[in-house]
Amino acid sequence: MKKGNLDLIKKMNRALVLETIRRDQPISRASISKKLGLSRSTVTLVVNELLEKKFVFELGLGDSTVGGGRKGMKLGFNPKSGYGVGVDIGRSNIIIIITDMDSDIVFKEIYPSTKDVERIADYISTSMSKSGVDTKRIFGIGIGVPGLVNTRSGEIIELSALGWKNFNLLEQMQPYFKCPIFINNDVNCAALGERSIDKTDNMIFLAIGSGIGSAIIANGELVEGHHFSAGEINLFVDREDTKHGRVNNSKSIGVFEQQVSGLAFEKLGYSAEFVLSNYKKGQKEIDQIIDQFVTYLSITLANMTSFLNPKKIVIGGGVSKSLNIVIEDIKHKVASLTSIPVEIELACLGSDAGALGAIAYAFDKIQTEDFM
Amino acid sequence: MKKGNLDLIKKMNRALVLETIRRDQPISRASISKKLGLSRSTVTLVVNELLEKKFVFELGLGDSTVGGGRKGMKLGFNPKSGYGVGVDIGRSNIIIIITDMDSDIVFKEIYPSTKDVERIADYISTSMSKSGVDTKRIFGIGIGVPGLVNTRSGEIIELSALGWKNFNLLEQMQPYFKCPIFINNDVNCAALGERSIDKTDNMIFLAIGSGIGSAIIANGELVEGHHFSAGEINLFVDREDTKHGRVNNSKSIGVFEQQVSGLAFEKLGYSAEFVLSNYKKGQKEIDQIIDQFVTYLSITLANMTSFLNPKKIVIGGGVSKSLNIVIEDIKHKVASLTSIPVEIELACLGSDAGALGAIAYAFDKIQTEDFM
DNA sequence: TTTGTTTGTTCGAAGTATAAACAAACTATT
DNA sequence: AATAGTTTGTTTATACTTCGAACAAACAAA
Numbered sequence: 001m002k003k004g005n006l007d008l009i010k011k012m013n014r015a016l017v018l019e020t021i022r023r024d025q026p027i028s029r030a031s032i033s034k035k036l037g038l039s040r041s042t043v044t045l046v047v048n049e050l051l052e053k054k055f056v057f058e059l060g061l062g063d064s065t066v067g068g069g070r071k072g073m074k075l076g077f078n079p080k081s082g083y084g085v086g087v088d089i090g091r092s093n094i095i096i097i098i099t100d101m102d103s104d105i106v107f108k109e110i111y112p113s114t115k116d117v118e119r120i121a122d123y124i125s126t127s128m129s130k131s132g133v134d135t136k137r138i139f140g141i142g143i144g145v146p147g148l149v150n151t152r153s154g155e156i157i158e159l160s161a162l163g164w165k166n167f168n169l170l171e172q173m174q175p176y177f178k179c180p181i182f183i184n185n186d187v188n189c190a191a192l193g194e195r196s197i198d199k200t201d202n203m204i205f206l207a208i209g210s211g212i213g214s215a216i217i218a219n220g221e222l223v224e225g226h227h228f229s230a231g232e233i234n235l236f237v238d239r240e241d242t243k244h245g246r247v248n249n250s251k252s253i254g255v256f257e258q259q260v261s262g263l264a265f266e267k268l269g270y271s272a273e274f275v276l277s278n279y280k281k282g283q284k285e286i287d288q289i290i291d292q293f294v295t296y297l298s299i300t301l302a303n304m305t306s307f308l309n310p311k312k313i314v315i316g317g318g319v320s321k322s323l324n325i326v327i328e329d330i331k332h333k334v335a336s337l338t339s340i341p342v343e344i345e346l347a348c349l350g351s352d353a354g355a356l357g358a359i360a361y362a363f364d365k366i367q368t369e370d371f372m
Numbered sequence: 373m374k375k376g377n378l379d380l381i382k383k384m385n386r387a388l389v390l391e392t393i394r395r396d397q398p399i400s401r402a403s404i405s406k407k408l409g410l411s412r413s414t415v416t417l418v419v420n421e422l423l424e425k426k427f428v429f430e431l432g433l434g435d436s437t438v439g440g441g442r443k444g445m446k447l448g449f450n451p452k453s454g455y456g457v458g459v460d461i462g463r464s465n466i467i468i469i470i471t472d473m474d475s476d477i478v479f480k481e482i483y484p485s486t487k488d489v490e491r492i493a494d495y496i497s498t499s500m501s502k503s504g505v506d507t508k509r510i511f512g513i514g515i516g517v518p519g520l521v522n523t524r525s526g527e528i529i530e531l532s533a534l535g536w537k538n539f540n541l542l543e544q545m546q547p548y549f550k551c552p553i554f555i556n557n558d559v560n561c562a563a564l565g566e567r568s569i570d571k572t573d574n575m576i577f578l579a580i581g582s583g584i585g586s587a588i589i590a591n592g593e594l595v596e597g598h599h600f601s602a603g604e605i606n607l608f609v610d611r612e613d614t615k616h617g618r619v620n621n622s623k624s625i626g627v628f629e630q631q632v633s634g635l636a637f638e639k640l641g642y643s644a645e646f647v648l649s650n651y652k653k654g655q656k657e658i659d660q661i662i663d664q665f666v667t668y669l670s671i672t673l674a675n676m677t678s679f680l681n682p683k684k685i686v687i688g689g690g691v692s693k694s695l696n697i698v699i700e701d702i703k704h705k706v707a708s709l710t711s712i713p714v715e716i717e718l719a720c721l722g723s724d725a726g727a728l729g730a731i732a733y734a735f736d737k738i739q740t741e742d743f744m
Numbered sequence: 745t746t747t748g749t750t751t752g753t754t755c756g757a758a759g760t761a762t763a764a765a766c767a768a769a770c771t772a773t774t
Numbered sequence: 775a776a777t778a779g780t781t782t783g784t785t786t787a788t789a790c791t792t793c794g795a796a797c798a799a800a801c802a803a804a
Contacts, residue, residue: 001384001387001388001391002384003384003385003388003408003409003410004380004381004382004383004384004385004388004760004761005381005760005761005762005790006381006760006761006762006789006790006791006792007761007790007791008376008381009376009377009378009380009381009760009791009792010376010790010791010792011376012374012375012376013375013376013791013792016375016376028751028752029751029752030750030751030752036375037375038375038792038793039792039793039794040751040752040753040793041752041753041754041755041792041793041794042791042792042793043752044752044753044754045791045792061800064800064801064802065749065750065801065802066802066803067748067749067750067801067802067803068747068748068749068750068800068801068802068803069748069749069750069751069800069801069802070749070750070751070752070799070800070801071750071751071800071801072750072751072752073751073752201598202597202598214679216590216679216680218588218590218591218593218595218597218602219590219591219593219595219596221590221591221593223590223591223595223680224591224681225574225590225680225681225682226573226574226681226682226683227681227712227713228681229681229712230590230679230680230681231679231681232678232679232681232710232712233678233679234678235674235675235678235709235710235711235712236675236678236679237671237674237675237709237710238610238611238612238671239610239611239612239667239668239671240610240611240612242667242671242709247708247709248708248709248710248711249711250711295611295614296611299609299610299611299614302607302609303607303608303609303675304679306604306605306606306607306608307586307588307602307603307604307605307608307676307679308588308595308597308602309596309597309598309599309600309601309602309603309604310597310598311598336619336620337607337609337614337619337620338604338607338609338620339607339620339621339622340599340601340604340607341599376791376792377759377791377792377793378758378759378760378791378792378793379759379760379792381760381761381791382759382760382761385760385761400782400783401782401783402781402782402783410761410762411761411762411763412762412782412783412784413761413762413763413783413784413785413786414760414761414762415783416783416784416785417760417761417784433769436769436770436771437770437771437780437781438771438772439770439771439772439779439780439781440769440770440771440772440778440779440780440781441769441770441771441779441780441781441782442768442769442770442780442781442782442783443769443770443781443782444781444782444783445782445783
């Protein structure tokens with residue numbers, strides 16, 4: 001627990017008022033006071049401070065109420081008061097996105113991937129200056145990587161694609177920047193990106209690309225597990241697998257991943273897009289491949305639902321674009337396999353999910369750690 | 373987020389100091405000050421208040437340090453400063469336990485089960501007065517029930533054993549008592565009871581009795597899911613199940629539960645204890661039954677581990693007592709099925725787990741909600 | 745024009761933590 | 775034995791917070 005002092009309560013109330021204005025704008029000082037239970041005098045003080053720092057604006061007088069009384073001055077949130085930088089370090093590309101507080105993209109650039117930290121830092125600096133955003137207004141940098149991350153220390157535990165192992169990216173990167181940096185797994189980031197749309201407190205995000213991974217949000221928080229390895233559904237097995245002697249060696253590709261992912265199609269000589277776009281067009285072999293895929297995926301989604309009771313499951317990743325044809329199938333199958341209701345959706349954000357999610361992650365962290 | 377005012381910071385620091393004394397006793401005021409970053413004057417003020425309310429005691433002067441200096445007055449936590457009441461409402465019995473702040477049981481009584489709230493309240497009141505504990509010192513009552521609970525409203529959504537459905541137990545029960553009441557599912561309570569031993573932030577608790585259920589603790593918090601249904605592993609299915617047309621209807625017993633639980637043995641005409649105590653004693657049929665049980669359970673534990681990366685999985689419930697013979701088997705199988713390490717243990721707390729866990733739940737809630 | 749209501753500001757009060765000053769208690773050195 | 779240096783716990787003055795009351799301004803309805 002945090003230590004309590006006068007500074008803390010000031011920060012708390014400032015964050016609270018700002019959040020209220022952001023969510024319920026336009027809103028008057030008096031309404032904020034009623035809503036939060038803070039006195040009008042306190043709200044006045046806090047709002048004036050926020051006005052001076054340009055976090056909020058006065059929008060003009062509000063409507064008159066029945067029964068008379070002075071009109072309230074409506075306050076609005078300034079989305080340009082802060083910016084976040086999202087960096088998605090992928091196997092081939094590095095995507096850098098800068099958004100304002102409304103998550104509107106103000107800058108985006110794609111660079112070739114590299115494991116050279118100085119160069120990555122240079123990419124980020126370049127993007128920041130190219131965007132024209134005032135550096136002081138950037139609240140943080142979020143970085144998503146396709147590997148295992150110790151989010152507390154900022155250490156990359158394992159990232160085979162770039163050859164990083166037990167490498168503290170945070171310590172290497174932080175000296176280049178004044179604002180705080182936050183690093184997480186790319187799937188976790190993507191999940192937070194999807195979540196930022198509707199703020200669901202309980203959801204599961206599936207990323208189906210050449211491999212398969214997942215991220216879990218429970219009680220409004222990312223579930224990272226004891227050693228940051230939560231979500232490794234590529235390792236799932238079932239009785240049929242064990243019957244055929246399929247197990248997870250540390251070297252081999254996960255048992256589930258071999259059957260449900262883009263890789264599974266490629267092993268059979270097809271691309272995911274090809275197979276899925278030719279579903280139910282007379283080719284028995286293809287239909288069978290898809291049926292197996294849908295069945296095993298649906299069973300897994302049903303079990304996830306029974307286990308965690310998420311409000312919804314979002315399916316993203318490269319393959320998800322082609323999944324429209326079978327999504328209704330999947331929904332029906334899941335509903336037949338568990339009595340617990342769940343919404344199943346395809347992801348909204350496309351290839352930007354990682355970078356946008358990294359920003360969402362950075363913002364989440366700052367809000368909970370520091371208030372502002 | 374909570375509103376910040378002067379009262380809040382007082383509460384926070386008071387809770388912080390008390391927690392520190394409790395965990396690091398014996399400890400002096402100066403050490404607390406250093407540890408928490410609070411000034412010595414603040415610590416003095418807070419400690420004197422805690423002394424007056426008998427939450428802590430002065431234990432005497434500490435050892436002298438090298439280099440001189442006044443000896444510090446060592447402070448110790450008073451476990452008798454607070455008591456919790458745990459109520460485990462089962463199908464046949466109601467177990468009521470009262471513990472002090474060290475989780476030492478000071479009173480225990482078992483009553484026949486009933487759905488009559490007034491009678492249950494009377495059981496609790498009777499236990500409280502019989503125990504001789506000062507009512508003012510009781511910080512809360514925790515109640516565990518074998519059914520679905522809305523822990524926010526206190527409503528029992530479904531409890532078939534007692535015929536409760538959409539029944540607000542909290543509203544009915546609260547008028548009988550001055551201290552706050554908290555209600556949760558019995559498996560969730562048992563999980564918290566097991567957790568209170570070593571304070572693991574990421575664990576899964578399995579209750580294998582006549583049925584099977586689970587509770588999940590992630591990021592130090594109970595995962596309840598979107599509609600308080602998390603942990604319903606009785607509904608798990610796999611490809612072999614679907615191949616044989618086994619699905620989860622709302623009426624029938626869960627597919628997984630039919631194969632891995634006490635019920636599964638009973639269906640074959642055996643008791644769980646009998647089967648497990650006769651394992652590998654020459655009876656082929658029994659060996660086969662157990663092997664299937666162990667295999668499916670291990671696969672499930674491995675998948676849970678891959679999915680949530682818990683520090684440990686604790687297996688409790690009525691059947692767990694007989695599981696000693698196969699626990700090593702299970703550990704080996706799980707390790708071969710997932711590359712993510714996990715500790716697997718049998719539960720320590722026996723039939724008291726529910727009631728003790730209910731106290732742990734109540735204490736958890738009070739600490740996070742109210743600080744004190 | 746008057747009355748009652750609502751909004752936002754100002755000011756004193758109450759309460760918090762903190763640093764600095766201080767007294768007490770102790771060790772080590774001379 | 776005396777002294778210096780160190781640590782502990784308390785006291786005091788200060789700075790800061792929120793809050794309630796009082797107030798003026800702005801408005802609707804009678």
